[in-house]
Amino acid sequence: MGWFxxxxxxxxxxxxxxxxxxxxxxxxxxxxxxxxxPVQETGRYMPGSGGFNPRAFIAALPEDSQEAARVQLRxxxxxxxxxxxxxxxxxxxxxxxxxxxxxxxxxxxxxxxQMRATRARLDASGEAIILDIVADLDPDTRRxxxxxxxxxxxxxxxxxxxxxxxxxNGHHRPESQEGGEPRx
Numbered sequence: 001m002g003w004f005x006x007x008x009x010x011x012x013x014x015x016x017x018x019x020x021x022x023x024x025x026x027x028x029x030x031x032x033x034x035x036x037x038p039v040q041e042t043g044r045y046m047p048g049s050g051g052f053n054p055r056a057f058i059a060a061l062p063e064d065s066q067e068a069a070r071v072q073l074r075x076x077x078x079x080x081x082x083x084x085x086x087x088x089x090x091x092x093x094x095x096x097x098x099x100x101x102x103x104x105x106x107x108x109x110x111x112x113x114q115m116r117a118t119r120a121r122l123d124a125s126g127e128a129i130i131l132d133i134v135a136d137l138d139p140d141t142r143r144x145x146x147x148x149x150x151x152x153x154x155x156x157x158x159x160x161x162x163x164x165x166x167x168x169n170g171h172h173r174p175e176s177q178e179g180g181e182p183r184x
Contacts, residue, residue, distance in 0.1 A: 052126070057149035061133075062141060069133045076129035083122045090115040 054073055058066050094111045097104060130149075134142045 051152065052130075052149050053151070054149070056151065057130075057145050060141075060145040060148035061137075065137075072133050073129060076125070076132075080122060080125050083118060083125060086118045087115065087122065090118055 058069050058073070061069055090111060094108065094115065097108045097111060134145065137145065
């Protein structure tokens, strides 16, 4: 043990160094393999960047079109339920394969391909619903609705149930601060 005791420091240092290098390599690989969200020159998010917010989309439509758009979205989502079921079944199959005693790579690859195909059909169905809603809108309204839907912002129009009551749970937020400016 005398030989090992003197070198323990260097072995520990080597292991720590390998760990740090592994973390850095993982971060670099994640950045290289994860596509950035598409951004317009103005810095706004664009369709295709993920994160579609149906509440913000509806709220940005003219008031006289909002109810019809809600109905179209609900009916479209009802029609997509079988695809959501397929997605859940694919996920369950993948979990089953991952927990199996022996890993079946071919079956896992097939399950992953099935999941991707179902996700693509879900995306296409959702896109068709949105295109149907925006087809008759003027360009400015269409642009505003889609920017709101893909915007990373948060606020009352983005929450389920709309704006929160000012007096909920006994908390009250004054409309303005001492300086008279609106509170944000």
